[in-house]
Amino acid sequence: MSALTKGRITGSWLALAIHLGLLAVAAPVHAVEPAAGTAQSAVLRFDIPAQSLGSAVLAFADQAGLQVLFDSQRLQGLSSTTLKGSFGVQEGLARLLGAAPVEYRFTGERQVTLSRVEQQAGALALATTTVTGLHQQDWVYSTPRPVSVVGREQLDRNPPRHAAEMLEEAPGVYSAVSQQDPGLSVNIRGIQDYGRVNMSVDGMRQNYQQSGHQQRNGTLYVDSELLSEVVIEKGATSTQGGAGVIGGVANFRTVEAADLLKGGKEIGGRIRLTSGLGGRSNGTHFIGSSAFAVGTDVWDMLVAASERHLGDYNPGTKGSIGELRTGAAFMPASEERIKHTTVAYSGSVMRSRLLKLGLNLPADQRLQLSYLATDVDYDDVNMMTAEKAQLWEKLGSSDVRAQNVALDYSYAPDNPLIDFKAKLYYVDTRNEQSTLARGINKAYDVTYQTNTYGLQAQNISTFALTELAALKANYGLEFFYDKVRPDSNQAVEAGSAVKASAAESITPKGDRAMGSVFGRLDFDYDGWLNLNAGLRYDRYRLRGETGLNTRTFIIGTTRQIGVPVNYDVDREEGRFSPTFGLSIKPGVDWLQLFATYGKGWRPPAVTETMVSGRPHGGGSESILPNPYLKPERSTAWEVGFNVLKQDLLFAEDRVGMKVSYFNTRVDDFSYMALGVQPPGYGNVNIGSAAYVNNLETTRFRGLEYQLDYDAGFAYGQFNYTRMLGSNKFCSKTAWLGGVTKTQKRPGNRAPVDAMVPDDAANAGVGCSAILGSSEHMPMDRGTATLGARFFERRLDVGVRARYSAGYYVKGGAGVTTSQTGVYPADWKPYTVYDLYGSYRATDQLTLRLAMENVTDRAYLVPLGDVLAFTLGRGRTLQGTVEYQF
Structure with missing residues (x-):
């Protein structure tokens, strides 16, 4: 398939003809009639809302499969009208x-040239200036805010096995990944968990959460085979998807019928098959998908399915790995043992099914019903123990099913004031987990389930104030309601304040609803100045029951008794959050400077507030609730610049660049503190933990670099994230207050006369270890890709380097020192090299080959689970066959 049929837009220097003899009052748009039977006469389906003309032309080229040449500077300040429906290209x-x-x-048959018309003394004249061409994702480098896109081309180069691998080339994005758990938890600039980042599929929030060792408190199950792209918005926003968000939005967009029906086709599809090759398959048994679409002017349908079978894999064997978890400091042989041992229980099976039915209604309306189901089977594994004969121990198995149902409606008439979209959706994620008997604990089954009901609606109105000035208003609302319902056959612990088993109370029952209204105004003047301001109002309600057991003395005796304390939680609160932005082009069209400022607000989730019980069903550890947990408040600002320039080194080459510095401050940041002291009589116990608000300000600061260069015959991409600083976590040890002490007469055996407040304990502040991924700032990391195209760009080959600076504390003799905390930092630096190649044998058939970790480097990815300590995959070779029709 040529670059033209992909809808890719290029640019060059144009010799623009000057048209004389036309009346000054003549209509401004005229076209040269195409020859009969050419591609311009095909009837195509379009869906392009009103927007700036340059962006609209980019969308038109992509949907029409055309090459469009235009002068971006001359089109500045112009707006398009809405285009929706089936039309010929002209x-x-x-x-x-x-x-x-x-x-x-x-x-040309698939080439169109645009030029702006000027009025000069009764004639129409065209100014001749440099023409800028746009690629499909160039909007990233012309958007004055922090955004990143992971496109289908990137996913195809090195097909991911674990979902987290999709995000490795996105600056500022991490994942607390364990290769033995196929779930994905997105971390943006150090912020993750409990909805801080809105992880969504086609705009549907994935709010499933299941308590574990706190490295992932929010999990998404998605198959990259069914995705068209991943769009990442960083920080708080005043647009759709930003309710209750302080970290950003990661929207995983699935394939659409229009993706397969380009060029006016009524039937289209693709089949993609990937498998490991030879002795280097390394657990990659099978990854495959198929998608089929059919459409007319009135309706369209998409049916797609994917399946992946992964087995246990071998890690890399070269280089050093962490010492604290492996015990290499005092057992040197253990490091080699781990590197040369297959990662047990890392296999999984994932099956996904996707159905979309679209109906084009009269008056520029569209209705679409979609259904996505993903099933995942995998084993649950205990933390790695280097001292034992078996490194990992199986704890049980999980059978996850995530179902997403959505009804979308859009209305985009030929009116710049109306571009309306609405969505009604339902997400049901449940994990039917079987836990094996272990020690004194009996086997049991538990179902963790989260149901999310959502509603979204927004409209975009564009006002042409003058020929050079335009105002765009984006306003709407969103609502979602989470219903958490665990269920287990595990016995309820005797005397428990909460009448639920340990398995249920650790991921407790509860309800949380959040509603939000938002609005944002964008003022654009002549393409060089943009001012924007937004305001969001969020309101939430949290309901549920929880409790804990306390101790006290029976007055007049020396005997203690347990006293259950129950809380009926019903909290409601709201807050306004503003955002502002400014961008300018300082005299040159290819450079854009921008600055943003915004506030965010995240109320506590069900688990943070009402979690309770013993996490292992027994022992001295206790997780305690906090019904008074405060919402988090964020304040973030960012400065940066965009570069988007053509003809830099060669004719028709192009470079895109985004560089920014970000600084996010979070007040009342919520984290799980260890060593808390519950109400009543007793002492601090390191095994007691509860979610508390940080008394210190929590900051997430850093620099992001993103570069994309393409000269046609060669290309390169580079991204790097540099995180700055660290955080201190302090809270009241008696987070609920109510700690008491005895008042009695002298003598060890004297009876207790009264229980009085322990003022010292209630006022005490602790800055000790925490349990969770926020214990450490994400480490610096980056990727670089270099590629070349041959044989009329049918052959594409390249190399990718992935780098992590690591994060660990160095002691004497080069040994990692002992650290406090459940998750001690133990990520060593590494560089991993990957090779890839693809050959487009015909316009329909493409063959791909990829080798990951060519040097067989042993490594643990940034923020990788240091308890499970599942190293990255060693040298792996896989091949892909893709057929499109």
Whole structure:
């Protein structure tokens, strides 16, 4: 398939003809009639909302499969009209341009040239300037805010096995991954868990959470085979998806019927098969998917399915790995043993099914029903223990099913004031988990289930204030309701304040609803100045029951008794959060400077507030609730610049660059503190933990670099994230207060006269170890890709390097020192090299080959689970066959 049929837009220097003899009052849009039977006469389906004309032309080129040449500077300040429905290319382009003073000419079967018309003494003249071409994702480098995109091309180069691998080339994005758990938890700039990052599929929030060792408190199950792209918005926003968010939005977009029906086709599809090759398959048994679409002017349908079978894999064998978990400091042989041992229980099976039915209604309306189901089977594993004969111990098995149902409606008439979209959705994620008998604990089954009901609606209105000035208003609402319902056959512990088993109370029953209204205004002047301001109002309600057991003395005796304390939680609160932004182009069209400022607000989740019980069903450890946990409040600012320039080194090459510094401050940051002291009589116990608000300010600061260069015959991408600083976590040891002490007459055996407040204990502050991924700031990391294209760009080969600076504390003799905390930092630096190649044998058939970790480097990914300590995959070779029709 050529670059043209992919809808890729390029640019060059144009010799623009000057059209004389036309009346000054003539209509501004004229076209050269195409020859009969050419591609321009095909009827295509378009869906392009009103927006700036340059962006609209980019969308038009992608949907029409055309090459469009235009002068981006001359189109600045112009707006398009809405284009929705089925039209010929000429009619569609004419409708898109509307009354804009722009002329178009077909200069080839699949090439069209746009030029702005000026009025000069009764004639129409065209100014001749440099023409800038846009690639499909160039909007990232012209958007004055922190955004990143992971496209389908990137996913195809090195097909991911674990979902976290999709995000390795996105700056500022991490994942607390364990290779033995296929779930994905997205970390943006050090912020993750409990909805701080909105992880969504096609805009549907994935709010499933299951308590473990606190490295992942929010999990998404998604198959990369069914995705078209991943769009990542960083920080708080005043647009759709930002309710209750302080870290950002990661939206995983699935394939659409329009992706397979380009070029006016009524039937289209693709089949993609991937497998490990030879002795280097390394657990990659099978990854495959198929998608089929059919469509007419009235309706369309997409049916897609994917399946992946992964087995246990071998880690890399070269280089040093962590010492604290492996025991290499005092057992040197253990490091080699771990590197040369297959990672047990890392296999999994994932099956996904996708159905989308679309209906194009009269008056520019569209209705779409979609259903996505993903099933995952995998084993639950205990932490690695280097001292034992078996490194990992199986604890049980998990059978996860995530179902997503959505009804989408859009109304986009030929009116710049209306571009309306609404969504009603339902997400049901449940894990039917079987736990094996272990020690004194009996086997049991538990079902963790989270149901999310959601509603979204927004409209975009564009006002042309003058020929050079435009105002865009984006306003709407969103609502979601989480219903957490665990169920287990595990016995309830005798005397428990909460009438639920340990398995249920650790991920407790509860309900949380959140509603949000938002609005954002963007003022654009002549393409060089943009001012924006937004305001969001969030309101939440949290309901449930929880409790804990306390101790006291029977007055007049020396005997202690247990006293259960129950809390009926019903909390409601709201808050306004503003955002502001400014961007300018300082005299050159290819450079954009920007700055943003915004506030965010995240109320506590069900688990943070009402978790209780013994996490292992017995022992001295206790997780205690905090019904008074405060919402988190964030304040973030960012400065940076974008570069988008063509003809830099070669004719028709292009470079995109985004560099920014970000600084996010979070007040009342919630974390799980160890060594807390519950109400009543007693002492601090290191085994007692509860979610508390940090008394210190929590900061997440750093620098992001993103570069994308393409000269056609060669290309390169680079991204790097540099995190700065560290955090201190302090809280009141008696987080609920109510600690008491005895008042009695002298003598060890004297009876207790009264229980009085222990003022010293109630006022005490602790800055000890915490349990969770926020214990350490994410480490610096980056990727670099270099590639080249041959044989009319049918052959594409390249190399990718992945680097992590690591994070660990160095002691004497080069040994990692002992550290406090459940998750001591133990990530060693590494560089991993990957090779890839693809050959487009025909316009329908593409063959791909990829080798991961060519040097067989042993490594643990940044923020990787240091308890499970599942090293990254060793040298792996896999091949892919893709057929499109």
